[in-house]
Amino acid sequence: MSKRFNLREFQQQVLDRLQAQTAGEGRQSTLGIQLGQENWLVDMTDISEVMPMPPLTEVPLTKNWYCGVANVRGNLYSIIDLNTYNRQEATARDAHNRVMLLGHRYAFNAGLLVSRVLGLRNTEDWTQREENGTTSYQDPSGQIWHKLDIHQLLSQPEFLQIGE
Numbered sequence: 001m002s003k004r005f006n007l008r009e010f011q012q013q014v015l016d017r018l019q020a021q022t023a024g025e026g027r028q029s030t031l032g033i034q035l036g037q038e039n040w041l042v043d044m045t046d047i048s049e050v051m052p053m054p055p056l057t058e059v060p061l062t063k064n065w066y067c068g069v070a071n072v073r074g075n076l077y078s079i080i081d082l083n084t085y086n087r088q089e090a091t092a093r094d095a096h097n098r099v100m101l102l103g104h105r106y107a108f109n110a111g112l113l114v115s116r117v118l119g120l121r122n123t124e125d126w127t128q129r130e131e132n133g134t135t136s137y138q139d140p141s142g143q144i145w146h147k148l149d150i151h152q153l154l155s156q157p158e159f160l161q162i163g164e
């Protein structure tokens with residue numbers, strides 16, 4: 001009898017190997033994402049999984065950025081449209097959309113809906129700027145990338161209050 005394949009364990013092993021490799025090189029792994037027309041970076045340690053948009057159950061009387069609840073392998077996750085939360089237009093739903101599930105270290109079952117995932121980015125040689133408590137980067141081609149701070153996002157009282 002063959003051992004049963006567990007996708008979550010496999011993804012965690014891949015993430016652990018990526019982190020170990022980048023830790024040995026003194027770099028931090030960041031994932032490039034797109035919110036609307038803006039490019040953002042998120043630390044790989046802040047997310048546990050990236051997946052296509054799962055089926056949602058709508059929740060009445062919630063804010064417009066709260067998409068609903070999704071069942072992901074038997075666990076319920078609140079799905080938040082990050083672009084709408086940031087007071088931008090709602091994310092256009094298409095095949096490129098992805099949901100980033102927050103890392104287990106936060107003990108917070110939430111997924112962030114993003115327009116698309118752009119892949120891993122190495123910001124080592126990018127220009128970094130700090131302004132008003134936020135970090136942004138400029139890549140060698142001149143594009144601006146904003147840094148998404150998950151810890152700061154989760155500490156915002158508005159993020160925790162989904163009801164209207």
